[in-house]
Amino acid sequence: MKKFIIAALAALTAILAVPSLASASNCGEWYTSNRYGEEASVHSVVPMQGMNCASARYVVNKWLKRGYQRQSSNRIPTHFFDGYVTWNCRRTSGYGWRCDEYTSNTAFKFKAVYYG
Numbered sequence: 001m002k003k004f005i006i007a008a009l010a011a012l013t014a015i016l017a018v019p020s021l022a023s024a025s026n027c028g029e030w031y032t033s034n035r036y037g038e039e040a041s042v043h044s045v046v047p048m049q050g051m052n053c054a055s056a057r058y059v060v061n062k063w064l065k066r067g068y069q070r071q072s073s074n075r076i077p078t079h080f081f082d083g084y085v086t087w088n089c090r091r092t093s094g095y096g097w098r099c100d101e102y103t104s105n106t107a108f109k110f111k112a113v114y115y116g
Contacts, residue, residue, distance in 0.1 A: 027053035027108075028060035038074035039115035048098075051106040059087065059099075060110060076112050 029043040042064065047056040059082050067077035076097060079088045089099040095111040 028057035028110075030061055030065045032065055032069055034068055034074055035070070035072050036074075040068060040074065040076070040112060041115070042076075042110050042112050045108060045110040048107040048109060049105060051108055055106070056108040058082075059108065063087075064089075064099075074114050 026044055027047055028045040029041070031039065031041040033039045042060060045056050045060050047053055063080055063082040064077065064087075067080040071077065076089060078090065079086060081087075085101045085103050087099045087101050089097055092098050092109065095113060096109065097112055098107060098109045100107045
């Protein structure tokens with residue numbers, strides 16, 4: 001009986017963990033245009049290496065978005081300063097990106113799509 005209760009609790013824990021993983025897979029998103037009206041969107045933001053969802057949302061929605069809006073290019077900025085640290089971003093796949101901050105050793109990843 002004791003083993004059954006432990007197994008049931010483990011299964012319940014696994015079921016309850018799934019929604020939190022789903023919500024963490026999109027910690028921020030935006031759709032905007034640059035100086036020339038070329039549009040882009042960022043979505044599926046996932047914090048990594050100790051970064052939490054709120055921090056990833058702050059960096060993506062405030063600083064990465066602002067960097068794209070202020071530039072003439074229709075590309076995601078590859079480095080930007082968020083008021084505290086400098087982020088270095090690189091493409092990891094067709095739509096995938098990863099941004100790293102080397103002082104605090106934190107990172108996040110996201111998907112970006114260009115419309116212009």
